[in-house]
Amino acid sequence: MRAFTAHEGIAAPLRLDDVNTDVIIPTNRAIHVAKGSLGRFAFEPLRYDEGGRERADFVLNQYRYAGASILVAGANFGCGSSREMAAWALDDAGIRCVIAPSFGDIFFQNCCKIGLLALTLPDDTVENVWDELARAATPRMSVDLSALRVTAPEGTRYTFGFDEGRRDALLHGLDDIGQTLRHADAIARFVTTDRYARPWNYLPAPGPASHIHSEKTDT
Amino acid sequence: MNQPRTTFDKIWDSHVVTRLSDGEELIFIDRLLLHDLTLKIVLPDLEARGHSVMLPSQAAATADHVVSSAPGREMLSDSRTVDFVHRGRDLAMRHGIRFFDVGDPRQGIVHVIAPELGLTLPGSTITCTDSHTCTQGAFGALAWGIGTTDAAHVLATQTMVQRRPARMKVVLSGTPQPGVGAKDVILALIGRYGASAGAGHVLEFMGSYVDATTMEERMTLCNMAIEFGARFGLIAPDARTIDYLAGREFAPGGADWDRAARLWLDLRGDDDAQFDRELELDITGLQPQVTFGTGLDHVAGIDEPVPAPSSLPDAGRRDRLREALTYMDVEPGRPLEGLAVDWAFIGSCANSRLSDLRDAAAIVRGGRVADGVRAWVVPGSTSVKRAAEAEGLDKVFLAAGWEWRESGCSLCCAINGEVVPSGQRCISTSNRNFVGRQGAGARTHVASPAMVAASALAGSIADPRKALAR
Ligand code: SF4
Numbered sequence: 001m002r003a004f005t006a007h008e009g010i011a012a013p014l015r016l017d018d019v020n021t022d023v024i025i026p027t028n029r030a031i032h033v034a035k036g037s038l039g040r041f042a043f044e045p046l047r048y049d050e051g052g053r054e055r056a057d058f059v060l061n062q063y064r065y066a067g068a069s070i071l072v073a074g075a076n077f078g079c080g081s082s083r084e085m086a087a088w089a090l091d092d093a094g095i096r097c098v099i100a101p102s103f104g105d106i107f108f109q110n111c112c113k114i115g116l117l118a119l120t121l122p123d124d125t126v127e128n129v130w131d132e133l134a135r136a137a138t139p140r141m142s143v144d145l146s147a148l149r150v151t152a153p154e155g156t157r158y159t160f161g162f163d164e165g166r167r168d169a170l171l172h173g174l175d176d177i178g179q180t181l182r183h184a185d186a187i188a189r190f191v192t193t194d195r196y197a198r199p200w201n202y203l204p205a206p207g208p209a210s211h212i213h214s215e216k217t218d219t
Numbered sequence: 220m221n222q223p224r225t226t227f228d229k230i231w232d233s234h235v236v237t238r239l240s241d242g243e244e245l246i247f248i249d250r251l252l253l254h255d256l257t258l259k260i261v262l263p264d265l266e267a268r269g270h271s272v273m274l275p276s277q278a279a280a281t282a283d284h285v286v287s288s289a290p291g292r293e294m295l296s297d298s299r300t301v302d303f304v305h306r307g308r309d310l311a312m313r314h315g316i317r318f319f320d321v322g323d324p325r326q327g328i329v330h331v332i333a334p335e336l337g338l339t340l341p342g343s344t345i346t347c348t349d350s351h352t353c354t355q356g357a358f359g360a361l362a363w364g365i366g367t368t369d370a371a372h373v374l375a376t377q378t379m380v381q382r383r384p385a386r387m388k389v390v391l392s393g394t395p396q397p398g399v400g401a402k403d404v405i406l407a408l409i410g411r412y413g414a415s416a417g418a419g420h421v422l423e424f425m426g427s428y429v430d431a432t433t434m435e436e437r438m439t440l441c442n443m444a445i446e447f448g449a450r451f452g453l454i455a456p457d458a459r460t461i462d463y464l465a466g467r468e469f470a471p472g473g474a475d476w477d478r479a480a481r482l483w484l485d486l487r488g489d490d491d492a493q494f495d496r497e498l499e500l501d502i503t504g505l506q507p508q509v510t511f512g513t514g515l516d517h518v519a520g521i522d523e524p525v526p527a528p529s530s531l532p533d534a535g536r537r538d539r540l541r542e543a544l545t546y547m548d549v550e551p552g553r554p555l556e557g558l559a560v561d562w563a564f565i566g567s568c569a570n571s572r573l574s575d576l577r578d579a580a581a582i583v584r585g586g587r588v589a590d591g592v593r594a595w596v597v598p599g600s601t602s603v604k605r606a607a608e609a610e611g612l613d614k615v616f617l618a619a620g621w622e623w624r625e626s627g628c629s630l631c632c633a634i635n636g637e638v639v640p641s642g643q644r645c646i647s648t649s650n651r652n653f654v655g656r657q658g659a660g661a662r663t664h665v666a667s668p669a670m671v672a673a674s675a676l677a678g679s680i681a682d683p684r685k686a687l688a689r
Binding site for chain 1: 236237239240241242243245247249256260268270273274275276277285299300303315316317318340343348349350363364365366367368369371372375376377378380382414415418419445448449450469470471472475479482514535536539632633634651653654655656659
């Protein structure tokens with residue numbers, strides 16, 4: 001996983017609540033466009049009109065926010081489907097950090113896994129940041145994960161909380177599987193004990209095209 | 220001495236492999252489920268990172284999202300997805316993972332087949348690369364949706380690093396009127412408390428309504444926990460849970476069965492267990508529900524007027540509702556009843572099981588789909604389809620002008636090339652009414668199987684209570 005320590009860049013205010021992952025990357029794009037090329041389609045329904053022209057009212061199309069790498073969004077950002085392509089699409093679009101009052105649970109976990117920082121600030125703080133972004137000469141912000149601090153365009157500083165284990169993994173860009181396999185012995189011990197307690201939990205290897213099918217149906 | 224515990228706590232505690240720093244725990248995962256969309260992402264990712272599958276027999280996969288639902292399907296309805304099934308099948312085989320392919324009587328929507336096959340067991344931890352994995356919480360399993368990178372982690376380590384979610388108790392009491400079912404109950408709950416009220420929580424559904432419901436209704440309730448913002452929905456196992464599982468292919472057999480069943484009944488939460496939040500809904504007198512907008516909180520009873528954006532206090536919500544009503548071409552200020560529909564869809568992991576098809580058939584029997592409406596039944600699994608055919612339900616639908624199709628996700632997510640055309644209106648038993656969900660520009664009204672059946676016959680959104688009274 002890519003590490004995240006600190007980042008400074010243009011920040012775009014996305015003043016919308018409940019932006020779901022179907023909006024962040026529409027299903028047909030998520031499925032038919034390769035990772036690495038999804039950026040163009042991020043927020044496709046908000047970004048383009050029916051004729052495929054850029055909508056002037058969408059913040060990432062505006063000159064002022066061109067090249068934004070930080071997104072400041074409304075509550076429940078990334079709700080809906082578990083598609084990890086939503087996080088990939090933002091990443092492909094050059095977004096390194098998303099700030100919102102709250103996130104869809106699964107989306108949040110997915111961001112952590114790819115080194116995209118998703119952090120929460122309270123509702124009213126997000127409102128203040130939006131206002132600063134609109135007022136400032138240049139809407140630049142910085143985010144520092146080691147210091148747990150966000151600096152808004154006019155210099156206002158906000159601290160944020162972040163899960164310590166996750167923060168460590170992000171700061172060092174640790175491979176999650178490698179990290180967990182340090183506990184391989186504990187996992188093996190768990191399985192040994194559990195096989196005794198719940199033998200039925202452990203399924204036999206699938207036979208080649210087994211024909212023993214359950215005939216039970218619902219009544 | 221022991222702290223009273225919720226059902227969730229009991230399952231969680233029995234799966235802690237080790238405690239990590241700062242409240243994170245390494246949780247053992249009993250099952251990983253994959254499907255045609257994610258096999259070809261997860262397994263190559265695992266290979267590229269130089270890891271292998273730790274316990275392949277604990278994983279299973281099926282073909283559901285991209286497969287055609289055309290009767291007697293010979294080929295895929297979208298040739299661009301050929302690779303998903305073929306490559307997915309090869310990868311599953313190479314890694315020793317069970318794959319329920321088209322043609323296998325066990326094929327179907329992942330959250331429908333897992334319980335049917337007894338892969339979903341009480342007290343277990345189940346992850347799947349799909350947000351509606353919460354469906355399986357109906358069995359007293361801790362089941363949740365994860366991304367593909369996390370799925371690779373589960374395959375390689377049989378664990379996940381997790382922090383305990385907050386606990387929410389959802390008490391559902393009362394008796395529903397005829398024509399009102401679990402879909403209406405969960406929609407009403409989302410309508411009342413909002414689409415993100417459950418965020419960060421595990422929901423435990425309980426109360427007199429839950430006790431009296433069937434396993435299939437419980438699955439519908441838990442299916443939409445994610446539309447309430449919660450990754451997990453959970454119902455403590457009881458005698459119905461155990462009856463349902465007896466004799467299923469992967470459920471315990473022989474002497475194990477009695478031992479397992481005893482353990483499962485012990486998973487009921489302790490009486491004085493503490494929750495972080497408690498919600499209640501009395502469903503006595505609840506009307507059939509239908510969504511009017513592009514979020515699941517945009518929902519009303521069939522007799523209730525669609526709210527006007529100006530009636531909302533918050534500017535953000537107002538804008539969102541205004542845009543939703545424009546997209547949906549719905550007029551505020553009056554009920555949806557009577558609004559003409561072009562499509563009716565019965566399917567998806569929310570409502571495509573045998574009892575759903577029976578509920579719909581009870582209304583369809585002897586009727587006729589209105590002119591100009593395309594009406595589809597897409598059973599949730601091949602086994603649901605066969606069971607329905609065995610009792611003649613296919614004939615009821617076909618005689619009324621419905622299409623009787625093969626199982627899969629189909630119009631729920633419109634990934635397989637089957638779409639509702641732009642601008643057309645579909646009343647659907649699926650679980651999401653998001654913009655473009657059933658096809659670019661398609662308008663979706665989420666409702667129960669009974670309402671979808673009644674609406675197909677009427678040609679417009681209809682009250683199933685009236686259809687039943689006929
Ligand atoms: S039926 Fe719909 S919600 Fe369920 S798994 Fe398939 S696409 Fe997802």
